[in-house]
Each structure stands twice: as C-alpha cells, then as structure tokens.
Amino acid sequence: MRDPQIAIHSQNVDLLNRKQTIVPKFLLCLAAAMGSTFAGFNMADAQTPTQATLTSRTEPVPSRESMYKDLESQAASLEKHYRHVKRIVRTVQPTVAHIEAKKRQSANSSGKSSGSDQRVVVIEEAGAGVVIQYRGRTYVITNYHVIESSGISDIRIESDGIVYYPTRAMHDRATDLSVLEVDKRGLTPAKLGDSRQTEIGDFVVAVGSPFGLSHSVSYGIVSALHRHDLELGPQGVKYQDFMQTDAAINPGNSGGPLMNIRGEVVGINTAIASNSGGNDGIGFSIPINMVMRIVSDLIDFGEVKRGFLGVSLDARYGAERAKQLGLDRSYGALITSITPNSPAAVSNLQVGDVVLEYNNRRIHNDSHLVTRVSLSTIGEEVPLRVFRRGNFQTITVKITDRSQFKR
Template identity: 35%
Template sequence: MKKIGLTLLTAFVGGAMALGTYKVIENKYADNMSFDDKQQVYFASNHMTPNITSSAGEVDLTQAAAAVTPAVVYIRTTYSSNTSDPREDQLQRMFGDMFGQRMPQRSQPQMASGSGVIISPDGYIVTNNHVVAKADKIEITTNDHRRFKAKVIGTDPNTDLALIKIDADNLPIVKLGNSDDARVGEWVLAVGNPFNLTSTVTAGIVSAKGRGIGIIGQDNNDDDNPFGPTRNSGQPKARAGIESFIQTDAAINPGNSGGALVNTRGELIGINSAIASHTGSYEGYGFAIPINLAKKVLNDIKKYGAVKRGMIGVTFADLSETDKTQGINTDKTNGLYVTGVLPNSAGEAAGLKEGDIITKVEGNTVYESSDLQERVARLQPGDKINLTIARGNAEKNVTVTLKPETAPVRTAASRSSSELYNKLGASFMPLNANQKAKFHVNNGVMVTQVREGGIIDEAELPTGTVITSINKMPINNTNDIDKAVTNLKNGLMTISGYYPDGTKFNNTFSVEE
C-alpha cells in the first residue's frame, strides 16, 4: 500500500515539474512563436471561447432566391418631353440616368426602368422615389409576365422611397426582415432588373452598415459625372436627406434601383438605392435603404399620404469631419457637436444646449450623423428618444420627446429672408474663442457645409471658410445672417471673411430677390 502511495506521489511531483518546466519554456519562447501558433495555443486551452457558426450555415442561396424572385417586379416609366430633362430634377439626374437607363431622345416621350418589391398581396409595391418621380405613366411587369398600370400612393424624397400600387390580389410577397440584425460579413442577395434583364439575382456580403454617402437631396452640376454618386468628389457634401445605408458588394447595376436586398432566409432587409461608381455601372459598392427605416416611411405613406416625422430641433456637425469642427475644445473624436438649438424645439425642452456633444443614442455610440438621423427617422411625433450628451467634462443622459415637423407662419419679410438665406446654400457654426484667435477676428461664423449651386458654392468658398460680415454687417450667428441678407443695395450682396488658410477675401454678388 505504501509503495502505491509513493508511486502516486512521485507521479504527481513529476507531472508538476514537467508542467512547470513547460510553462517556463512557453513563457521564454512565446515571443518567438508565430501568430498562428499563438492562436492555436490560445484556442486549444481556452475552452470557454464560443464556437462561431455562420449566420448562413452552409451557403446555399437557392431557397432564398426562389422565395424572393416572384415578388420583385420590373418597373417601366414614361416621361413627357417637357418634364424629362434630367436637369429638372436632381434625383432623376443623379439616380435616373444611372439606375433608370433613360434614353437620350429629346423630342418624344422618354422611358426609364427600375425595380420594385411587392410587400402586400393586394398590390402595394415599394421602390425608390427617383424611379417614379415625375413619371407620367408607370407600368409594372411581374415575374410571371403579367402587366399592370401602377399609381403612386406617396413618395418621400428625404429617404428616396416611394409606395406604389397595382390593382391585383393574391400576389406573392417578400417577408420583411429586421435590418438591425444584419451583420457585417453576412451573405445577402440583390434581386432586380439590371440592364432590362428581368429577375436577376446577384450575391455578396454586407460590407458595412450605417453609411451616409451624401447622395440624397444633393445637387449635382458636374457635367463630367453624369451618372451621379461617386465617392471621390473631394469636398464633403451636405446631407439633406436621411441616409444610413447598408453597404454591400452584391453586384448592383442600372435597373436594380428599387429592388430587394435579402438575407439567406429570404427576408427583405433593404431596398437597393445607389452605387458608388465613376462610370455609372457596378464597381464594387452598392447601398440599400434599411428596411426598418422603410417600414415606418411606407406605413406613414399608406396611412397618412405623407411621412410624419418627429424632430429634435438641433443643428450639428460631425466631430469625425475635422474640417467642419476645427477649434472645438474636446478630446472626443466621435459624436455630433450641437451648433444650434431651435427655439421651442424638443431639444430645447430637454435642456440641450449649443456646444453639447451627442455621444450616444439609445445607448449606441454615435460615430456620424446617420447614427442619429436614422434612429429619429423611425419615430413619430410624441415618441421619446434617449440621448447621452457630453457637456464640459461630464456626460449625462437626457430623454427627448420628439415634436412634429411644422412649417412656421412667416411674414412677407421673413419669407424673403429665408429664401435669400437658402440661396447662400450653406450651413454655418459660430466661431469659438480658439477659432477667433486663430483668424485674429472678434466675430464671425464658419462654413460647415456647402450645397452645390448656391452663392457660397459659386464663390468657391470651401468648408472651413470664416465669414465675418455680409453687406458690411458683422456676423456672429445665423440670426445676423438673416438680417444681413435682406440689407441689399441694388440687388448686390457683399461677403467678407477669410479662407481656411487665413487669406482675406471680399466678394460681391448679384442676387435676385
């Protein structure tokens, strides 16, 4: 019995010594191990690491394609010659030629094409606003080659969505999914009608989420780029629309616009809307409107005929875009810097102040404006949204009750002021102390966004420009701009200030009131 005990003790001590020696050797030579070897050691010994399985399982896309294709329709639109000039409508210019394949005839009605997705058995179809905007006739061809005339129930240019309807029953539909659950790297299918090739399916993955590419609501007067959105245009664009695109590398081409982006379960997670391209054809990046945003827009259109939006009532600049926020005294690199709070707005009621930095929305980090805009765009007036803001060195949570979007009653004078302000085509932020010191001025505003076609754009004043006076009136904020732009003499407006490099300018423009 003693021999057995001695043997066990000897074995235990020997094993401990061997393990100790292994650990010494492992630590000594760990730095010489390759990353592959380190990974193998780590995952072999770390039994708590969960096994990751593909969201698609074995990649078989045939069932998803079979489920979705019958509900994706071909849309053909006709435009009369006096409304078909693509320069008459910015979205038609940016999207219609690129996705709609509009023919170049000028003396006769023109035609364009796109895609749509049936979302209700009684004939409701979702597509892009730019596919049907200003169309005189809309013809739908279903996957089984039936043809219908469609009518527009309503459109929302701010999200580039439209709801149309055909008179039919028992139609196949696509199941609405949850775009919040879509994961980067997940397999997806794009289904549409590129180049008039009906019922075309392409596959790829989700490349990114929450993309804002500055396309919706943008003017585009660049004759060298007739096909619309590209990502190398130099100056950042103002974002007039609501953008939080799902980016995918599934091939999307002219005619896919308005078609379906679905996951491997055949669930609709996005409406294909744009591509990043130098040529107008696929170059690797496509963008789809998240279905969770589309659901709210489409339900509102069906119920009210228009979208009812809740508003926070603040203006802001992305901290990530340093040229728009230079001089702000903060160590944060992500968030939205509040440049103004509108009077009687939801933001004012919640206690938001100019200079606050919105860092989170509903507990999720805000990296760019789309992170906030898309969340708010899903809500109705009266809904509440939780924000985290940084003020000074402290962070606090605030609950904002959204107020309805209203059109304020204006006098003739204020309406003229608003129209002239809009003609400037820019957004502005008051200078802080650091910026005033940098430019050696006592007052001024900084240009934070420039919209093409406005006075600021025509004057070639880039973002980061400081405007100190308009018509010899000192400028400190947007209220000063409102007053100054109405103080015209002989229809002339004089803008003075400094370029971002500190060079002084004094430019005079002719303005039609």
C-alpha cells in the first residue's frame, strides 16, 4: 500500500494518487465471530423448539413508546454537548473570511509550461482566512499557497455577506503564511487562544471553505502535536511544528481556523495527509502562537526576523551514533561546528554536544532544532539541555537575529 502523501489545500488541488480499496475490518471480525459461534454449537447446547419458544415468550418486549422515551433520556446529555458546539459556531462565524484568488499561469496548448505556443491561463482558487486586529488595524491571516501568484486586485475577501479587497499583502513562504491588510471597517476579529496550552485529545472545531463551500464546519480532536519533516506540496514548507487533527479538513479549508471549546483560535488549517486528495482524518494546523510570531514580524518589519544560534548539525545523527557517544536515547541534535562570535560560541556550546532540549522541549532531530531556533524571539534567553562527554548540563543562550550573520 502506498505511503500517504501530504496535500496542501486549495480549491483545485489535484488528486495525489488513486484511492486505496480497504476491506472494512469490522466486517471481517463479524464473520469471524459468527464462524466461531456456529463452530461451537453442538447438540448438548441446543434447546428444543418448545424450550426456545417458552424462553422467548417470557422475555418482555418493550413498547415503541418506552423505546422512544429511552432515546429521549439518553439524548439529553448529547444535546447539551451539541448546543455548545452550535454556540461556538454562531460566535466565530463572523470572524472567518472566505477568500477567492485568481492566479495567472503560463501554458501552451498541450498544457505544459514551456514551448512557443504560450498563453495565459487564469485559475480561480478558494480558501479561508481568520480576521484579527493588530495595533488597531484589521488583517486577515491565511496560507500563502491560497493566494500565491495572485496580485492584490485578484484577491477577494468575503465575510458576513460583505466583500472586501486587501490593500496590502505580506507573505512568509517558509512557513506558508500570509497576512492581508484591510482598510474597510466592518470585519469582526477572532479571539486568539494560547496554542501552548493545547493538548492531545482536546476537542476542536474547524471552519473553512472546502471545495468553495464557505463557512463549512467540522469537529474532532487534537490527534498529535509538534509534527514536522512533512513533505508538503512541490515547494515544501521549511519551518514546521504542526498540530494534527482528525477534524474533517478538505481542499479549500486552508487558512481557516482550528478552534478550542472556548471559541478561541488555536491553529490555522494548512495541509492534509491523504491517499484520495480529500479528508482521510489526518489534517495539519499551524499553532496560533507560531502564526502570530510570523504575522507580527510581517506587519511590523515587512519581513520575518529569524532567530540564530550559530551551530551546524549532523543530519545523519541517530540511534547508532548516540550509542557510540554513550546515550541511551536517539533523539536530539549533534553539533558539528560553531560560528565564531555567535550565541552558541558566547555560551560555550561545543562541537560534539548533543542538544536534547530547547526551551524545556525535547528536540527530535536537527531540523526540529532549526525550526525552534528560527521561531524564537530575538533577544530571548533560552535554556538548552545538552549531553557532553557523558554528562548532562543546562546552558543558557541569548538568541540573535540571523540577518546579522548573513555572509
């Protein structure tokens, strides 16, 4: 069976591969259970027809009225749960925008992007966005791939039946995030949560525009945290720290919010793992704290200021190398070189150190450490737990701006 591929959502996303045919396991289990019943049936266990008839007659048959009353009593607790879901939806719907973008691509008559017979093809795509207010101004957050290759005049934002057009668009391709500034009043800002408080098993609600159907709602739970190293789309997403959810997410959900039971936005829905191109119960959302770290820089500086530690890492580091160093765990990032005058050099990090934790969070591998450092606030002092020549120790580093060390 093929490994699932990762699809970044858009209205016209192509199918990634053919849908696999899977025999539902519960049907096989049912057949097995029936088989074991018949195999264990013998004359010693059998009842005579008279006995069976008498037994069935003594069992009370509930009336239809009593059956409905039983359903009503059981439904009361469920209705309370779903009433809360409805309140969440009513509260947050005005804060979710439907986005349509026209993208112009060059192609020839054969559908290829090269050749002498070139023509411009306009593709319309749909996604979603979250309305926020930052420093007294109104913005809409979405995914970069939703509006990629679109000019300002090609982007249309709709919220609560009113159409808006952005006056400025800012992008960070490395995290697949964009923010659109809207001058016109009338948009309702969302309430942002703290994604650091999100835990596996938390109930979540997703709102978006799957297949262009605006303000569609689904729900589920947070299935996992800190997903990274996913192969996302043809261009990829460099910095990843996704939340995983089983809430139904489909092409067109991109840019829409993932919300907790308080109606607070805890993530921006971005991608799916799918064999079919549609929802297979594995969706990925960018944590809102990470989103706002990127968005605030885009608004304030016009670019994202990346954190810098000043180390090179061994991409091949794994269980075998860890064992050679005396470690009984394979996670972490092995330092192979240190940039002079960098935060790592100033803090006395050394070649051969294995970084096990960064800011009190376990580091899985080299790319994970790169992402954590890049998303750190400039000037932030961060504790690193390292393994050095048989000993564990904590070293504090002060993160600086990567642009200061560009060659």
